[in-house]
Amino acid sequence: xxxxxxxxxxxxxxxxxxxxxxxxxxxxxxxxxxxxxxxxxxxxxxxxxxxxxxxxxxxxxxxxxxxxxxxxxxxxxxxxxxxxxxxxxxxxxxxxxxxxxxxxxxxxxxxxxxxxxxxxxxxxxxxxxxxxxxxxxxxxxxxxxxxxxxxxxxxxxxxxxxxxxxxxxxxxxxxxxxxxxxxxxxxxxxxxxxxxxxxxxxxxxxxxxxxxxxxxxxxxxxxxxxxxxxxxxxxxxxxxxxxxxxxxxxxxxxxxxxxxxxxxxxxxxxxxxxxxxxxxxxxxxxxxxxxxxxxxxxxxxxxxxxxxxxxxxxxxxxxxxxxxxxxxxxxxxxxxxxxxxxxxxxxxxxxxxxxxxxxxxxxxxxxxxxxxxxxxxxxxxxxxxxxxxxxxxxxxxxxxxxxxxxxxxxxxxxxxxxxxxxxxxxxxxxxxxxxxxxxxxxxxxxxxxxxxxxxxxxxxx
Ligand SMILES: Cc1ncc(COP(=O)(O)O)c(C=O)c1O
Numbered sequence: 001x002x003x004x005x006x007x008x009x010x011x012x013x014x015x016x017x018x019x020x021x022x023x024x025x026x027x028x029x030x031x032x033x034x035x036x037x038x039x040x041x042x043x044x045x046x047x048x049x050x051x052x053x054x055x056x057x058x059x060x061x062x063x064x065x066x067x068x069x070x071x072x073x074x075x076x077x078x079x080x081x082x083x084x085x086x087x088x089x090x091x092x093x094x095x096x097x098x099x100x101x102x103x104x105x106x107x108x109x110x111x112x113x114x115x116x117x118x119x120x121x122x123x124x125x126x127x128x129x130x131x132x133x134x135x136x137x138x139x140x141x142x143x144x145x146x147x148x149x150x151x152x153x154x155x156x157x158x159x160x161x162x163x164x165x166x167x168x169x170x171x172x173x174x175x176x177x178x179x180x181x182x183x184x185x186x187x188x189x190x191x192x193x194x195x196x197x198x199x200x201x202x203x204x205x206x207x208x209x210x211x212x213x214x215x216x217x218x219x220x221x222x223x224x225x226x227x228x229x230x231x232x233x234x235x236x237x238x239x240x241x242x243x244x245x246x247x248x249x250x251x252x253x254x255x256x257x258x259x260x261x262x263x264x265x266x267x268x269x270x271x272x273x274x275x276x277x278x279x280x281x282x283x284x285x286x287x288x289x290x291x292x293x294x295x296x297x298x299x300x301x302x303x304x305x306x307x308x309x310x311x312x313x314x315x316x317x318x319x320x321x322x323x324x325x326x327x328x329x330x331x332x333x334x335x336x337x338x339x340x341x342x343x344x345x346x347x348x349x350x351x352x353x354x355x356x357x358x359x360x361x362x363x364x365x366x367x368x369x370x371x372x373x374x375x376x377x378x379x380x381x382x383x384x385x386x387x388x389x390x391x392x393x394x395x396x397x398x399x400x401x402x403x404x405x406x407x408x409x410x411x412x413x414x415x416x417x418x419x420x421x422x423x424x425x426x427x428x429x430x431x432x433x434x435x436x437x438x439x440x441x442x443x444x445x446x447x448x449x450x451x452x453x454x455x456x457x458x459x460x461x
Contacts (some may be wrong), residue, residue, distance in 0.1 A: 013038040045072020048434045050123045061445050062423035065435045066237050066269045067295035071434040079299050080345045093335035101340035108347050110131050119309040122335040126268035126294035127161030132291045137229045140316035144446035150185050157191040160266050169231050189215045189247045193382035194245040204245035212251035219259050229262040234280025237269035241390035242381050242432040249284045262289040272296035273359040273435050276386035287312050304339035318358040359386055359435055362442050369446030378457050390430040402427040414452035426431035
């Protein structure tokens with residue numbers, strides 16, 4: 001076997017990086033550049049910090065992919081996983097089979113859920129949760145004698161996963177182009193991003209009213225009897241950590257109620273305190289029929305997700321199985337006992353640490369940190385809620401001209417050089433640190449970000 005794993009890779013790569021470059025295909029990555037430049041290898045983590053193979057430590061201001069709520073490395077969760085792995089390792093949940101871990105997690109998650117949502121369908125990823133929720137929407141309407149209700153409305157800029165169907169809920173061009181997506185029947189309404197999409201002089205309430213009116217016009221145009229559901233994240237994460245304008249969900253929900261359209265809240269990022277309440281739906285007064293949850297559900301330590309099902313849809317599902325015999329849906333690893341036991345322990349930790357109390361205690365500092373950056377000459381918008389937010393980088397505040405990819409790459413490099421990992425979304429620098437972040441660490445995160453931005457802006461000037 002040749003020791004030269006990838007002849008095109010940079011000779012500076014470590015053996016492990018060269019191995020990765022040669023064989024590991026990476027999502028959301030330029031594949032040719034990866035072959036040539038290789039990966040950044042993260043080897044360990046503790047608290048809100050991770051370390052790369054060269055020993056450089058980073059404050060993980062993005063919690064990985066908005067998910068490592070308890071930070072990195074956790075012996076307590078490791079012990080739980082090892083115990084289940086030793087005692088049973090695997091069992092499924094098809095045809096009424098279950099495990100103590102799956103039963104206990106379902107019950108505990110139901111106790112965390114908003115009122116009236118006490119049914120839990122366990123899956124393995126955020127994309128699966130959204131895909132499943134979509135099938136439940138269709139299943140429900142078919143059972144109600146309205147099988148023509150097939151169309152789904154999501155918002156421009158939305159991210160709900162990358163499966164063939166969830167990529168259609170996702171409304172970002174790069175997830176469609178090249179894949180021949182979206183399929184028919186997926187509609188996209190306006191992005192609730194006031195800074196960029198409000199008309200001149202339009203305040204947040206007026207902007208929300210216009211978006212609701214546009215939604216209503218779309219529903220009327222398409223035929224209300226053909227619309228199955230409206231899909232929304234409370235705060236749009238991969239859309240750029242975009243906080244909805246005042247009044248938005250009240251006005252949108254009024255339209256949905258008028259036409260009897262189901263509301264699905266994608267809480268894959270927002271669930272478990274991210275927005276300062278247990279659910280983003282609570283923060284914004286949403287009353288969804290279904291909730292998709294993942295990420296912080298297990299502190300991202302194991303792959304698991306869940307759809308929380310409200311009474312209306314569950315009754316529809318039961319009526320369907322009365323007619324059809326069984327609920328013909330499920331995954332081999334759905335309700336995996338190791339994942340369930342770890343997630344159950346994570347929820348127990350949330351109770352012990354008073355997750356919501358903690359997020360509320362650091363939220364003012366987090367928001368002050370964002371506000372503190374807002375007077376930089378290159379910062380347009382700076383907004384957030386709970387422990388999620390972003391600053392938008394512009395090259396001209398008056399025209400709101402967006403920073404280009406080259407400038408954003410410099411910001412990425414400067415933050416990393418300062419030992420900080422952030423999430424770049426277009427020209428937005430998003431932050432969503434682990435929910436365990438302390439007050440001192442929030443300050444440290446903003447100090448590092450401020451220094452990195454000043455360095456880049458100083459050089460540009
Ligand atoms: C809001 C939202 N929904 C769905 C997903 C998809 O989750 P997964 O990557 O686990 O499939 C993500 C992933 O970032 C997300 O942010």
